Amino acid sequence: MFEVLIVDDMPSQVESIAATIAAGKLRFAHIHKAFSGEEALKISRERRIHIVITDIRMPEMNGVELIRQLRETDSKIRIIVLSGYADFEYAQSVVPYNTSGYLMKPVNPEQLQSMLGKLLEEIAGEMEQRKQQQRDVYAFRENLPALRNELLKRLIGGERIPYSELERKLFLLNLPFSTEREAGMFIVRLEGRLQEYVNADRDLIEYAVMNMAEEVFKDVFHLWFCRDHNEYLVFVATPIEKVHGPDAAGSAVDRYEFDQRAATLKKKAEALLNSSLSIVLGSNWALFPEGLSDLYRTLVNGIRQIDDGRDGAFLRVIENPGEVVIGTMTSLYRPPLLLHLLDTGNWEGAEKKLNDIFAELKSVHYPPEYANEAYFAIANAYQYMTHKKGKLLSELGGASLGLMPSAPSLQQLERWAFSIFGSIRHLCHERGEKQKSGLIEKVHEYVAHNMNADLSLQTLAAHVGLHPAYLSRAYRAETGNNLSDYILRCRMELATYLLRNGEKKIYEIAQTVGYQAVPHFIKLFKAYSNMTPQEYRDRAVQT
Structure with a gap:
């Protein structure tokens, strides 16, 4: 008052x-x-x-x-x-x-x-204006780490921000980095038991590492850091007080000092946390901000060469950033799809499919979008299964990583995928859906290995030693699907995969999936995908 x-x-x-x-x-x-x-x-x-x-x-x-x-x-x-x-x-x-x-x-x-x-x-x-200003200042200070984190993620991700806008953001966020100067970079990955922490506990550990890094580097380097989509800690540094143009930064002395400080950080952090971590740094420095994304990709490619969970490593990467090659995902779309493995109750096959997906993601240098792509494909299969059982995916607990603007880390995505897989499998068994009989497994195995052969009901019945009518009824009772529909779906999935990932001609693909008459294959494929095989291939090439 x-x-x-x-x-x-x-x-x-x-x-x-x-x-x-x-x-x-x-x-x-x-x-x-x-x-x-x-x-x-x-x-x-x-x-x-x-x-x-x-x-x-x-x-x-x-x-x-x-x-x-x-x-x-x-x-x-x-x-x-x-x-x-x-x-x-x-x-x-x-x-x-x-x-x-x-x-x-x-x-x-x-x-x-x-x-x-x-x-x-x-x-x-x-x-009221003063109160609002105080609230604004408080909110800005509270969100300053997140704003800095997001800006650096945009730069290492290759986003081109106009110089004027970038300089304004650097000033507002109190980041003493200048365009057209060289910057060093290193990546920290938590190892061993540190990888098992989640949420707040992991945040505290990473906060401790970042604070130690600032303490170790503060008298020689300006330091800027973020947590990337892999849950790695990415640090960018530039020498203090050298402001006489691009050649003033990144000298041999600076780089030697940079390496020594990074090694000191590893030693101190491991002593404090009583566990190990790996650090990968670049022998080359990069021009800020243009060179950050290539340098970052080089270091990520390097740290992926270090086995997960080992006692920790300190690695200097000499690889030329321009030589980094982005791999191409195939396991996600290679038939049979995860959705159909789950739908037919092939739990061993579904689990192997998940293992193949994550093995591929870990073995190649993948862009962040690949993890998102895998997430949405897996989540789609999981949603289909839970909705089919009259439940929501969210009811299974920890069911969604959200519609993420950036990709989740591989570890986060992998933990989520196998956790929900186990919940869905338990749900199906809980409702009396026991593991599919050996009969269904034999049928699926024969179909998978004889896609280009005769897969008529009579042939399959002869293979398993049953009457065709009995096999048809038994398959439908076990899986809820018609056997002919399953075979058609498997053949069309394989066809789409070959059209996207190979150079076989249309008639060769038709024969590979079991159709000698190409017009018949084209008719079935168009009914399946609303496109002819050639139209599908052309669109796949364009995208």
Whole structure:
């Protein structure tokens, strides 16, 4: 609430104004009274006064001197000057410089209430603005690490940010990095038991590593870091106080010192955490910001050569960034798809499929989009299965990583995939869907190894030693699907895979999937995909 101070050497005038203010509806918590300038100054030093109403003519200390001394301690205080008719022009001359307004004696109650109301609105507006600024500053400080983290992830991810925008962001985020200078980089990967921590515990560990890194590098290098989509800690550094152009940074001395500091960080972090970590750094430095993405990809490619979970390594990568090759995913789309393995209850096959997917992702240098691609394909299969059983995927617990703007780490994605796989398998068994009989496994195995042969019901029945009609009923009872539909789906999946990932001609693909008559194959494929095989291949090449 607000406080007002009334100053006049005439007590009757003070009491009259105080009564007028008290009779109004203004939000004053306290109405203070002073009968001299000295007394007014004493009250203003002891209380938070928002508005002062003072006479211009007083003995010993007049209103002008009081205003001057009040302004020395509080530039925001509002001051209303009172004057008699004889002092009217003098009071007016004071108003534009130090005061908020003036009133003539005897004071008109309505004018006083109106002026005080306007001043209170101004003060309340300024107080709210200051509070908002404080909230903004607090929010900015709270989110500063996340903002820095996100900007660095954009740069190492290869996003081209205009220089003017980047320089503005670097200034706002208080990052002492300059364009057209060289920067070093190293990556830290937690090893052993440190990889098993999740959520808040892992955040604390990474926070500790980042704090140690700042401590180790602070007197020689500016350091900027983030956690990337692999859950690696990425550090970018530039030497302090060398601002004479691109050649001033990244000298041999700087690079030697950079390597030594990184080694010191590894030693200190392992001692504190009582566990190991791996550090990979580049022998080459990169021009900031253009070269960061290539250098980053080189280091990621290098750290993937270090086996997960080992006791820790310290590696300098000499590889030319331009030689990094991005692998191509195939296991995700190689028939049979995960969805169909789950749908037919082939749990061993589904588990092997997951292992193949993650083995491929770990064995090649993949862009972040690959992890997202794998996530959405796996999540789609899981959602289909849980919805089929009358449940939501979220009911299985930890069921979704969300629609992520950036890819999850491989470890995070792998833990999620196998955890939900186990939950779905348990759900199916819980509902009386026991492991599929050897009969179904024999059928699936024969289909998988004889895709280009005769897969008629009679042939399959002869292979398993049953009557065709009995096999058909048994398969449908076990899987809920027609055997002919399963065979068609397997053949079309293989066809789409070959069209996307090979150079076989259309007639060769038709024969590979068991169709000697090419027109018949084209007709079936179009019914399956709404495109001819050639149209599908052309579109796959374009994308």
